[in-house]
Amino acid sequence: MHEMSLAEGILQIVEDAAARQGFKRVTEVRLEIGALAGVEIEALGFCLDVVLKDSVAEGARIELEKTPGTGYCLGCGETVPVNALYEACPNCGGYQVQATGGTEMRVKDLLVE
Amino acid sequence: MCTVCGCGQGETRIEGHDDENAHGHDHPHTHEPGHAHSHADGATHSHPHATHFHQHQGDLHYGLGPAHAHAPGLSQERMVRIEQDILGKNNAYADGNRKHFAEHGIFAVNLVSSPGSGKTTLLVKSIDLLKDKAKVAVVEGDQQTSNDADRIRATGAPAIQVNTGKGCHLDAHMVGHALERLALPDDSLLMIENVGNLVCPAAFDLGEAHKVVILSVTEGEDKPLKYPDMFNAADLMLLNKIDLLPYLNFDVAQCIEYARRINPKLEVMQVSATSGAGMEEWLAWLTAGLDVAIAARQQNVNLLKKRIAELEARLAVNG
């Protein structure tokens, strides 16, 4: 996954919101990143540093919520925990698990002033 | 600010895009306020790593109202709910491109691979074989140079180079601008050569009908396992450079088995862009897709004509 594009996507969302709502400064950005979204958290932090500089969100605290990976196994017919995409089902060992949770990458909310 | 058109495209350069002052936006996307952003020197100078993450592993804060630690603290702070996908904007542009393709009977494919798998060679060969039968145009994505677009134009087909600078993939917005430059006629085949990279192009929908992943037999059989997102996102895998198989230890069956483990529905074709082996099957796939796109546009046109005729008939009765 490409963390620089994600960081730019986050900035765009923040700037769109600033243009709509007229706030001057963002003190906190709350993100939801799924465990299966393939995001390198360290790299995203570094990219946000670069991208948010000189923006309304320069220096903002980044709150990260990591949602766990879950999937539906066609073999077992039930929801199972998933550590990584394309891995075998922890119950039956089959490769028929479809991710149902943990792939999200969202900006949830902002604290602004 | 973006130096090309001020629309927040970072370092992207689209051929011909900088030589006009006021460019029209008749391609399907819209530019909202706040679209531009400044990151002029952001990536070139260094500064201390300042971003602090506050991770809440597995800690879900669904529901309404201010969540515990995120409640506004200082008196003038307030919370703004956003709830937007980080790639949502790209997806909106992709939807715009897709609508444009549907309206114009354009069959668009997005070719993805590692650098050097043979995308440009395959395109040149395909265009040579197709150009008397179909209208073909190309969007070329590379970080630098217009070499690949020049190779395409040498065939006589129109091509636009998009240079992504540091960016390692095409996004739907860049493709929208390239479409504006290309001004494709109705019922065309559009081939998009993405930046050589098996990672993030998987996440960026360009509005294409299909992603086609190209893997050459000089790469490892296990690439589908190493880069599963891409093989999962693709509908067709072209196994290229099969003319070299006699000189290599590449296990074709094993490679296909790995790819189908990731994506059971993946179609696979074996080709050589240099010898031309296997090209008929690939070209038949392309023309079949183009025929479907053309038929769908025609059907829309016919539906519209029918509706107009009905309205006119009703007006005639009433009038």
Ligand SMILES: Nc1nc2c(ncn2[C@@H]2O[C@H](COP(=O)(O)OP(=O)(O)O)[C@@H](O)[C@H]2O)c(=O)[nH]1
């Ligand atoms: N032997 C052989 N070489 C090929 C084939 N397709 C491409 N190549 C060579 O692979 C190299 C990279 O090809 P290119 O089309 O530039 O790859 P791209 O980076 O994916 O666009 C060039 O030297 C091509 O001549 C093929 O089918 N067989």
Ligand SMILES: [Mg+2]
């Ligand atoms: Mg190329």
Ligand SMILES: [Zn+2]
């Ligand atoms: Zn199972």
Ligand SMILES: [Zn+2]
């Ligand atoms: Zn621009």
Ligand SMILES: [Zn+2]
């Ligand atoms: Zn634009």
Ligand SMILES: [Zn+2]
């Ligand atoms: Zn434009």
Ligand SMILES: [Zn+2]
């Ligand atoms: Zn990228």
